[in-house]
Amino acid sequence: MLEQRVVFLDLETTGAAAGFDRVTEIGIVEVNGGKLASEWGTLVNPETRIPPAIETLTGITNAMVRDAPTFSDLAQDLMERLAGRLLVAHNARFDYGFLKNEFKRAGLRYASKVLCTVKLSRRLYPEHHRHNLDSLIERHGLICEDRHRALGDARVLWQFVQTLSREKTRAEIDAAVEALLRTPSLPAGLAEGVLDDIPETPGVYLFYGENDIPLYVGKSVNLRSRVLAHFSGDHAVHKDMRISRQITRVEWIETVGELGALMREARLVKQLQPVHNRWLRRSNDLCAWRFDPAGDAAKPLLVYARDEDFGDLQHLYGLFRAKREAVNTLRAIAEEQGLCPIVLGLESGKGPCFAHQLKKCRGACVGKENTLTHSARLLAALHKLRVRAWPFRGRVGIRETDSWSGKSELHVLDRWCYLGTVRSDWELFDAGELGSEKLFDLDTYKILTRYFERHGGRLQVVELDGTGGAAGRH
Numbered sequence: 026m027l028e029q030r031v032v033f034l035d036l037e038t039t040g041a042a043a044g045f046d047r048v049t050e051i052g053i054v055e056v057n058g059g060k061l062a063s064e065w066g067t068l069v070n071p072e073t074r075i076p077p078a079i080e081t082l083t084g085i086t087n088a089m090v091r092d093a094p095t096f097s098d099l100a101q102d103l104m105e106r107l108a109g110r111l112l113v114a115h116n117a118r119f120d121y122g123f124l125k126n127e128f129k130r131a132g133l134r135y136a137s138k139v140l141c142t143v144k145l146s147r148r149l150y151p152e153h154h155r156h157n158l159d160s161l162i163e164r165h166g167l168i169c170e171d172r173h174r175a176l177g178d179a180r181v182l183w184q185f186v187q188t189l190s191r192e193k194t195r196a197e198i199d200a201a202v203e204a205l206l207r208t209p210s211l212p213a214g215l216a217e218g219v220l221d222d223i224p225e226t227p228g229v230y231l232f233y234g235e236n237d238i239p240l241y242v243g244k245s246v247n248l249r250s251r252v253l254a255h256f257s258g259d260h261a262v263h264k265d266m267r268i269s270r271q272i273t274r275v276e277w278i279e280t281v282g283e284l285g286a287l288m289r290e291a292r293l294v295k296q297l298q299p300v301h302n303r304w305l306r307r308s309n310d311l312c313a314w315r316f317d318p319a320g321d322a323a324k325p326l327l328v329y330a331r332d333e334d335f336g337d338l339q340h341l342y343g344l345f346r347a348k349r350e351a352v353n354t355l356r357a358i359a360e361e362q363g364l365c366p367i368v369l370g371l372e373s374g375k376g377p378c379f380a381h382q383l384k385k386c387r388g389a390c391v392g393k394e395n396t397l398t399h400s401a402r403l404l405a406a407l408h409k410l411r412v413r414a415w416p417f418r419g420r421v422g423i424r425e426t427d428s429w430s431g432k433s434e435l436h437v438l439d440r441w442c443y444l445g446t447v448r449s450d451w452e453l454f455d456a457g458e459l460g461s462e463k464l465f466d467l468d469t470y471k472i473l474t475r476y477f478e479r480h481g482g483r484l485q486v487v488e489l490d491g492t493g494g495a496a497g498r499h
């Protein structure tokens with residue numbers, strides 16, 4: 026890393042939003058081949074007010090920057106200092122985002138390889154939880170004479186990197202740097218910079234190709250890293266290689282948490298039927314065995330989700346994507362348990378069945394085993410396949426909250442069907458319209474049963490009454 030031409034950089038700004046806030050100070054330390062080449066810093070007139078809280082934090086006041094040059098004044102000179110150098114910064118995405126935006130305002134385009142010292146520290150010192158600048162200063166005994174000023178903080182980063190070479194081996198440092206610099210190669214069809222705005226939040230992302238054909242829908246608890254992973258360049262996954270060749274546009278939907286992302290993904294895949302998502306497509310032949318031991322019939326009945334409301338039915342066992350899968354499963358159970366294929370309806374004719382001649386059926390077909398025992402044994406074998414009953418009275422909302430931001434979403438569900446997501450009580454008031462596309466579906470059922478099992482007593486449930494209307498609606 027230090028054999029390259031490197032620039033350690035820190036910016037002070039008027040706030041945290043790169044698209045909106047402005048730079049108030051720049052500090053850079055230039056290092057060539059591991060040797061300090063020069064230091065440079067300047068205040069910058071942000072052409073806007075610095076909020077009082079930021080004045081207090083950085084010590085940079087409105088009065089101090091009033092007569093400083095603007096970023097535009099400095100842009101050309103700064104670009105020359107940065108060009109061709111590896112940019113090293115703490116929380117580098119923050120500084121890099123600000124730099125790109127400020128250069129853009131000045132009519133220049135800046136792009137660089139970037140190394141983040143937070144990530145570097147996390148990689149080399151995974152035993153520590155905190156990697157903010159104060160933690161690094163304390164942990165490594167770094168000296169900072171001008172904390173929260175740009176040049177002061179940039180100097181600390183340079184010190185930190187020098188410390189690394191004393192505490193870690195060359196091979197360890199090289200491996201960490203290399204892993205962090207493995208920048209994703211942008212697919213040819215995507216415009217420059219379109220991936221820059223993807224947030225590091227949970228959500229769903231959509232890839233589109235020529236003529237806006239949906240290529241792929243995916244979900245992640247970290248949209249940014251998941252999307253970039255598709256284009257990481259090693260293309261171990263053949264699908265990713267094809268997506269990279271075809272993609273022309275990316276869209277994403279932020280969600281509060283994982284459940285919202287999972288259910289939106291399942292729904293979008295079914296609505297859009299993207300080229301590379303075959304595995305999640307809606308099966309029109311979704312079916313289950315219905316078997317009520319209290320009923321008259323000794324044989325289970327195959328029922329289809331397209332005909333019956335699976336969320337309402339009792340005594341269901343499955344689920345199967347097609348009749349063939351249902352029949353094969355029942356056949357395997359029969360063989361394993363010595364049940365009779367004729368009694369189960371898997372074969373026609375009268376007993377003794379062929380399996381009984383092979384001593385595999387215990388003889389329910391010829392009266393050797395009574396029907397009740399046969400049914401009881403079938404029920405026991407089916408138990409692990411039972412379709413769970415909807416555990417609530419009717420329609421509910423499951424609240425998902427992000428503890429960090431306090432944002433929350435309410436996912437409206439009815440008998441294993443996902444009706445939609447609302448973000449406020451006012452939206453919920455109109456939730457009557459949410460039920461229009463109520464359809465039992467295997468993926469949603471699996472997502473919800475897994476989620477309920479995992480979260481059990483911690484589920485935040487809002488009962489929305491059992492009549493199909495939102496609470497308070499008459």
Ligand SMILES: [Zn+2]
Binds near residue numbers: 366367378380388
């Ligand atoms: Zn038999």
